[in-house]
Amino acid sequence: MNRDPAHLISLFENATEGIILTNGEGKIVLVNPAAQKMFDYKETELVGSLIEVLLPERIKPHHHHLREGFYEHPQNRVMGQGRDLYGKTKGGTEIPVEVSLSFYKRGDELFVIAFIVDITHRKMIESNMLRQQKELEKVTNDMRKLNTQLEAKVEERTMILKEALQKLEESQTELSEALDKEKQLNEIKSRFVSMASHEFRTPLSTILSSATLIGKYPSTEENEKRQKHIRKIKDSVSHLNGLLEDFLSLGKLEEGKVTVHVSTFHVKEFIEDITEEMKAIQKENQEIHFKYEGDGNFTTDKRLLKNILINLMSNALKYSRDEANVWIIAENKKHLSVTIKDEGVGISEEDLQHLFTTFFRGKNVTNIEGTGLGLPIVKKYLDLLEGKIDLKSQLNVGTTVKISLPPLVENKS
Numbered sequence: 001m002n003r004d005p006a007h008l009i010s011l012f013e014n015a016t017e018g019i020i021l022t023n024g025e026g027k028i029v030l031v032n033p034a035a036q037k038m039f040d041y042k043e044t045e046l047v048g049s050l051i052e053v054l055l056p057e058r059i060k061p062h063h064h065h066l067r068e069g070f071y072e073h074p075q076n077r078v079m080g081q082g083r084d085l086y087g088k089t090k091g092g093t094e095i096p097v098e099v100s101l102s103f104y105k106r107g108d109e110l111f112v113i114a115f116i117v118d119i120t121h122r123k124m125i126e127s128n129m130l131r132q133q134k135e136l137e138k139v140t141n142d143m144r145k146l147n148t149q150l151e152a153k154v155e156e157r158t159m160i161l162k163e164a165l166q167k168l169e170e171s172q173t174e175l176s177e178a179l180d181k182e183k184q185l186n187e188i189k190s191r192f193v194s195m196a197s198h199e200f201r202t203p204l205s206t207i208l209s210s211a212t213l214i215g216k217y218p219s220t221e222e223n224e225k226r227q228k229h230i231r232k233i234k235d236s237v238s239h240l241n242g243l244l245e246d247f248l249s250l251g252k253l254e255e256g257k258v259t260v261h262v263s264t265f266h267v268k269e270f271i272e273d274i275t276e277e278m279k280a281i282q283k284e285n286q287e288i289h290f291k292y293e294g295d296g297n298f299t300t301d302k303r304l305l306k307n308i309l310i311n312l313m314s315n316a317l318k319y320s321r322d323e324a325n326v327w328i329i330a331e332n333k334k335h336l337s338v339t340i341k342d343e344g345v346g347i348s349e350e351d352l353q354h355l356f357t358t359f360f361r362g363k364n365v366t367n368i369e370g371t372g373l374g375l376p377i378v379k380k381y382l383d384l385l386e387g388k389i390d391l392k393s394q395l396n397v398g399t400t401v402k403i404s405l406p407p408l409v410e411n412k413s
Contacts, residue, residue, distance in 0.1 A: 018116035024109050026050050026067050038118055040090040051114075056088045070101070071110055077101040087116070096123045125179050132172045139165055260384050262408045264299045267332050268292045274306060275328065278313050285323040288313075294332035299407045304381045309338065311374045312401050316342035319399070337404040347393035355391065378403075 012019060018035030022028055028046045036043055039054055046053065051067065052060045078100050086094045100115040143161040217225045275288050282288070316326045324343040331337045347355065356379045382389055385405055393399040 018114075018118075020046075020051070020054075020114045020116065022051050022112050022114070024071060024111070026052070026064070026071075028053075029111070035116060038089075038095070038116065039087060045090070054087050056086055056094050059086070070112070074103040074110065074112070076103070095120055122179065122183075125175060129172065129175045129179065132168060132175060136165070136168050136172065139168060258304075258381075258384065260301045260408070261303065262299060262410045263302055264297050264410055265302050266296050267298045267330065267336065268296065270302065270306075271309065271328065271330055271338070274309050274313065277310070278317060281314060281317055283317065283320070283322045283324075286317060286320065286326065288317075288326045288328065290328045290330075292330045292332075294330075296332075298332050298336045298405075299410050300336070300385055300405055301408070304385055305405070308378050308381050308403065309340075311378050312340045312403075315374060316340050316344065316399070316401075319344035335404050335406050337402060339400060339402045341398065341400045343398045346395040346397050346399055347391075348395055352391070352393065 012032050015032055015034055018038045019030075019032040020028060020035050021030040028049055028051060031041075031043055031046050036046070039046075050064075052063050055063055085097050085099055087097045088094055096119050098117045098119050102113045102115070104111055104113075139161065143158070143165070146157045146161070214226050214230065217223075271290065271292070275290055278288060313326070313328070320326065320342045321344070326343075327339075327341040329339040329341070355375050357376065379389060382403060382405075385408070387403055387405040390402045390404075391399065
């Protein structure tokens, strides 16, 4: 599969959140289109300016002290920590925002990345909820007064007010649900920002340092050192492409752009070919054991099934130690079932229930590269193929994953 490094640029250019990169002096170095649109500036108007150009006048006099304090003790800060933050557009309009900060160093120079979300819509929802709450309190007080003053008509008036109260409560419930959905979406975005910032930082730093060091080995005798850094750059670009492929695959699945193309193929040979491909990522002395029973052919989407098996086999190898075994047991009868068993780090009972949640990663594997997208993508592929997945695991013992698929009707074209 061809992996295009241009995906990284596309991710920056097409992100729906504003992304601004500043240097150690607080000057803007990069700004993506979403941020330009949010603040109504062109890129050329912002690059080279201090970040305070995007702040309200009442905040500017104090902000540079906050910025300098952050640069002295930089730390990642996620969105939504009880702060009321505001930005200012080119036309002077203030907009409420949430800001997540991340940082990295290139050499001795500090760079800060700000991920910015316009929360004007959410603030409007919160304001409407407060207004509805006040109306609800007013209606309640009115009901008490009427019950005192109009004893003769208490039943009739109570019924009318109860209906009004019910409508207001229903309206408030709808607003609460809308706010909950908004907050859930922002929580997913925050997890993505944190994950992307963490996963992209290491390969990007490797690329920058290796690219710098290559120039220090100009002579023919130092070719081996140059090749070493070239390999590091290639491996890092490959890793970044893998991350981007996961993001793009999930996006296509969410948008319903993945279609099923059914064909009939020989299953044993198909799995043997995938197993052979997996040898490229096996750790030292790891072994894959393959056992097959049943019929020769099966009918389903070969491409989607391959993506599923590569993902599950990669996990089994990645989360297992050197010299560990991985077993692949396939049975092709009325249905096709494939079981992948490893001797890896395993998954806690607490984490098992969240494995198919986008961007979720187990607490015991945060030091291992990963996006938290693999299993959610596998689940969505299986849904397209009308299949099921069953996962059992034990910490420090291993994980067993079983998928089962029904045969599909082959496309006639």
